[in-house]
Amino acid sequence: MNRRHCLLGLLIILLWAVGGNGDASSDTEIIKKLLGKGYDWRVRPPGINLTIPGTHGAVVVTVNMLIRSISKIDDVNMEYSVQLTFREEWVDGRLAFGFPGDNTPDFLILTAGQQIWMPDSFFQNEKQAHKHDIDKPNVLIRIHRDGRILYSVRISMVLSCPMHLQYYPMDVQTCLIDLASYAYTESDIEYRWKEKEPVQLKKGLHSSLPSFELNSVNTDLCTSKTNTGTYSCLRTVLELKRQFSYYLLQLYIPSTMLVIVSWVSFWLDRGAVPARVTLGVTTLLTMTTQASGINAKLPPVSYTKAIDVWIGACLTFIFGALLEFAWVTYISSRSFYKRKKMCSSRNSLLMETKQALIIPNTVVAQFQDQPSDVSSLFRNSKFSPLLFQEVEMGLTSSPPDVWIRRHNNGKTVTEVNGLLNHTNDESAELIIIDAKHKNRRFIWWNNFKNVRLIRWVRHRLDVDDNAKRADLISRVLFPTLFIIFNFIYWIKYSQYHVPAAK
Known part of the structure; x- marks a missing residue:
């Protein structure tokens, strides 16, 4: 009985091994047949638009990508690093190996060394790039039974990003990822974004940048014209906002x-x-x-x-x-x-100042045309003897002009030395103006000083020390x-x- 069970187990293992080798042999045979003598990987496959004779139009390449990380955004060199999974999909009718409902597998996976035609895509603003090979090359080439080919590769690149720093550090930078064909014009290869989720982002990528925040990711076309022709191009627009908190x-x-x-x-x-x-x-x-x-x-x-x-x-x-x-x-x-x-x-007071000496509420006495008679005016006035002494000394060298501003209308000014008015007015103000500065250039300034706000400020700054006044003004200014x-x-x-x- 035990011997019978052992023989039955060996038979099951043998059948499983034969069946598995048959499937593997079938996949190998399909690949050998597809990549055999009749296939040339250096020749572009025909397009799928049968209305165009000959090559049937351009090969349509559908692109999508997964952005895994963005790092090292360099303001000095104006570049940034990005790691992404890049995927391309196109149709090569020469590699179709089955029909719907038959026993052929849905797709085949090619290994390293098995070459097929692929688009010569390159990134226009790339400075440095490399594919990841740890621990095996991170490359996937999948051939479907209807001839559709999926190419996926993991790439790390350093891309240029021209920055506008007028508003630094409150700026928002726009960085690009441009993809195009290097040799084939748009009549040979036409790039298109995948209709659903053309650009995918790894979870948490928006807030994972150290000094920037990823605001948005958009897609666009950037078909370019050069001397060698017009080339189809796809563009990924990354909007990066600088973190201001730092x-x-x-x-x-x-x-x-x-x-x-x-x-x-x-x-x-x-x-x-x-x-x-x-x-x-x-x-x-x-x-x-x-x-x-x-x-x-x-x-x-x-x-x-x-x-x-x-x-x-x-x-x-x-x-x-x-x-x-x-x-x-x-x-x-x-x-x-x-x-x-x-x-x-x-020296006299009048020689040391350019402004008028105003003595309010004085009793003006009668005096003659001679400038020396002004001294009698000061003797009869209500002010200190020290002030009289200073003015009297000033009159010996250069006699000033003496004016009286009357308070009747507040505007009439009568000259005393010019004998225009000799009447006494106890409510008048005596104004002595230096002969060197007897113009009216300070009238507007006197009116300005009578403003209530200006008077309050002048009262706060009413100190005899000019240096102290400068410090007081600076504290507010x-x-x-x-x-x-x-x-x-x-x-x-x-x-x-x-x-x-x-």
Whole structure:
């Protein structure tokens, strides 16, 4: 009984082996028959449009691809790396080996060394490329019974991507993958995208890029004309948006802080020279170093980028704060030596100023045509003896013009030295104008100063020290200008339009 069971098992194994060898032999025979003496892989197969005599038209090649990864987007060399599974499908009637319903297999798979005709496709913007061979060549050639051929290969390429960096780092780049035939014109090969899902993306590819985000993937045609003919071409358009968060944390916020730190010098005493100089120079050098690090990652383009405008503005504000300290030091020293010179040379008040000396609510006395009689006016006026002494000394060298502005209508000005009016008016204002500056060029300025807002500002800045006044103005002026610059900058560069691909 056991012997009978053993013989039956051996018979089943033998039949299975014979049947398997018969199938393998059948596939081998079909391939040998197809690629035998009558087939020449160097000749293009005829088209499928039987209405065209001869070659029956161009070979229609249907293309689709699976993008596996996008990496190494290089702004300096303007290129990027992509890994994809590239598929082509066409019909070669010479390789048809069966009919519907027969016992032939649905398709055959060719191995390495078995050559058939394939389109000479190439990527027009490719710089470097290679096929993957680990651990076997990642190539698939499948022949269907009706003569349809599927060619699939895994490729890694470095493609050129011309970039427009005017809005960097808020830019959106358009990178292309162009596919065309190298030798066959459109009368021999016609490329078409697959109707359903011509370009597939690996799951998670949109957010897997380190510095970019894949916004969209579109397909288009790019048929090109050259001196050798017109070639069919397919184009894949990748829209890549740069991730702004990195630059916000690494550039914009630190540079803004540096600008604000440079304004601290406005609150320091002007006598603290080492502190103010150190603060200004340190922030300036830090901003310059940061700008050099950013520009090292960019190509030396001839146009101005958004990041150049920002860095230039920050450097200008920091440098302006340093110059403001130099100006404060200058006018402080100038005022000191000027006061010292006035005390030593006993120059008059009228010789040291270009503006009018206005003495309100004075009692104007009668005086003669001689300029020396003006002294009696001051003796009868309600002001300090020290002011009278200074004006009296000024009258000995170059007598001024004396005017009275009456308060009756607020506009009438009567000349006193010219004997136009000699009446006393207790409500008048006495105006003494230097003879060298007796034009009316300051009238518009006096009217401007009477505006309520201007009067409030002047009251806040009403300090005797010009250097201190410069610091007070800078505390308001610099932040205001920086806020205005930010408003204009972000409105302009946040509205970016993607340039059309050519």
